[in-house]
Amino acid sequence: PDTDGDGSPDGEEVSNQTDPLDASSNANQIAKIDMTSLDLPDGMVVRTVANQGRAGLFTTLIGEVEAESHPANNNPLVRIKGLSFDGDKMTAAVDAPTLGLVGNQAYTVRAWVFNEFIEEEEAIVSWGRRGGPNGSNAAMNQGESPTFGAIGHWGGGPVNDPNEPDVGWGPNGEGSDILSTQGRWAQLSWVYDGLEDRVFIDGALSNSEEHPSLLNVHATYNDGNPTLVCLGSSSDEGSANNAPVPFSGTIARVEIYDSAWTNEEIETAFLQEQTYFFYGIRSGTGDPHEFVVSSPDSGETIEFGWKSWESETYTVVASDGPIENPDTTSWEPVAGLENLNATPPRNTHSITRPAGDLRLFRLLQVPASPSAPPSGNGSSREQAISLGRVPAGDLVIDTQGSGVTDTEIGLFDAQGNLVAQNDDAPGLRYLSRINVNLQPGVYFVAGGAYNSSFSATAFDVSAPLGVTDEFTVNVRAGTNNAAPPTLTESGVHLGGAVWFSLVVE
Structure with missing residues (x-):
């Protein structure tokens, strides 16, 4: 259900730390894009991406963005879908000034990315524009430059000079932290609170710099049009129709908020998503399985239903303390709902309501067991x-x-x-x-x-x-x-x- 009528299901709002009874609680969400649910083969061109935030649809402006998948970091049997960028650019329907992304606005940006080879500067998300003066651009990068590899504000001078606002990844002045994200799924976050830029890798603070009274992000390009929120590159001063410092990898999720998150909120959000990108176990509401829990008889019987696909296996878990323990992989499996084979196009199951306190249910996709070839005579790998x-x-x-x-x-x-x-x-x-x-x-x-x-x-x-x-x-x-x-x-x-x-x- 969507009790407050704001377009986001109640369970998803709880997961996003917004109030499912207050439509205004979701107002600071500018972008929330999830490409992991794309049911498209690798290589298929994607021209438009849905967005639950106020920025509206993202559409391709330059190049051809394609569906691409990569294995979960610690589970090669599960491949995670995203959009592949290599000199391409997508832009939001609503311009940056209308969204308040100008001047010295506070914001939070989060992205899950997979990049095989990290260059000096690669823009994942951006608004404003390049060309100066210092502090007039806004771009989150995955780059190895010690001075501008993390954030492009325009002003890549000496590290720790508050008048040179570009920021590299940690350690400060070295930027080598980001190299650990090469060739795997990584969660990168950027928070600006009006004074200090903070950047995070997998929920952990990597670097920070203060820029007092310096940032004033552009609202227009030189052609007079308002600046745009972009995926896959930054923008030069003339117009949006260019793709400088392009991202060369896969973007699975992007979120932008017009408020500054705390370090603890960044870490919590990462931990909630880590099980999928690291281990291939998808949990929580809002996923493509559309997991639904209901009761036809006022609670005596509980029914479960979800979309399912061939070769997948599922377990339903439950907890009566989800706030104290948000890690769904440690929740107790529900008796009778363990290691269930898929029955496409939908699984449906019912149980008698368990005794005890009310509890929250979640669906976990269980990684398939690896299989070896049939036993042979040992004369070759195929006959192992x-x-x-x-x-x-x-x-x-x-x-x-x-x-x-x-x-x-x-x-x-x-x-x-x-x-x-x-x-x-x-x-x-x-x-x-x-x-x-x-x-x-x-x-x-x-x-x-x-x-x-x-x-x-x-x-x-x-x-x-x-x-x-x-x-x-x-x-x-x-x-x-x-x-x-x-x-x-x-x-x-x-x-x-x-x-x-x-x-x-």
């Missing part, structure tokens, strides 16, 4: 001998018990990247051991006799031929090298390396 499944975390992989008396092993991920290798392990003489911490996924172990070689990519292994003795691989959960094996298998391959597969879940 299955070791089975083991929980993620610390593991010991060794060759104890092998008939081959001088072994070498290499561990590869599912993309063919060499994770680790070993020849002679301490205490095992000429046998091999790998101690490793593995995230969920499918891995491959290649074993050979002495003088085997393992390339860094492409599953490339060279091992001695004609070895008739058995090669054994053991997997031990934890860090104890002497613990009993959790999994063990053996094989022989006269044509070179013996291959094994391992599912970590």
Whole structure:
């Protein structure tokens, strides 16, 4: 329901920390764009993006913006959708002066982005315009410049000079913090309170600078038209029809507010979204599953419904203290609603109302369990001998018990990247051991006799031929090298390396 009639569902307003009973509580939201719900294939051109804020629709002004997806940071099985920019530019329907984004206005900007290669200065969100004087532009950047890599106000002189208002990421004067966000999903935030600029990476303060009585952001371009709120680039002084310092990556979410958030609010907002972008687990209201909880009989029976797609698995969780513990991944699963398979186009389930206090329900998408190829004879990666499944975390992989008396092993991920290798392990003489911490996924172990070689990519292994003795691989959960094996298998391959597969879940 939308009790106050402001266009935002009640549950979404609670999540956004606005009052679902007060239509004016949502008034400071200029932009709230979520591209993660786009049901489009990668490469599809997107010309218009919906916006729940006062700035209205965003449409493409320059280039062709396309749908693009990248895996969640710690779960390659879940891909997160966004819009790909590379010299392209989208602009809002309502101009910046009408929205109050001029002069010395306070504001907060938040964005989730994925950028493979970070340049000196790349504008994600902007208004005002470039060209001077100092303090007349507003742009949040993902760039490595120590002086203007985070914020472009126009004025990139010495760090800590209040008359040079551009800002870099931390550490102050170095800007190297931002490099940790390269090649992964990152949440970047920018807060200006009328005096101080603060920039955040993944909810944590990275840098800040004060600019007393300096900022006066332009309201018009030189062609006389009002300045625009832009995605994917800044604007030069002449008009909006250009794309300087373009962003070259994927933007999944953007929010702009005309008020300054506290450090604690920035951190809380990040934590609420982290589970999806880091682990691929979507929670909360307002997502594309359109999770609905209702009761047909005044509370005796509770019904749940949501949009579902093939290959997805779901769990409904609940909490009677969501304010004290906002982390939905730690909430208790609802009995009978765990690990539910999708029944497209919609899942519907009902339960008898649990005893006890009123509680809040949330839908979590459970990551699919990785699957290895069927067990083979070990003659190739495609014919790998299955070791089975083991929980993620610390593991010991060794060759104890092998008939081959001088072994070498290499561990590869599912993309063919060499994770680790070993020849002679301490205490095992000429046998091999790998101690490793593995995230969920499918891995491959290649074993050979002495003088085997393992390339860094492409599953490339060279091992001695004609070895008739058995090669054994053991997997031990934890860090104890002497613990009993959790999994063990053996094989022989006269044509070179013996291959094994391992599912970590």
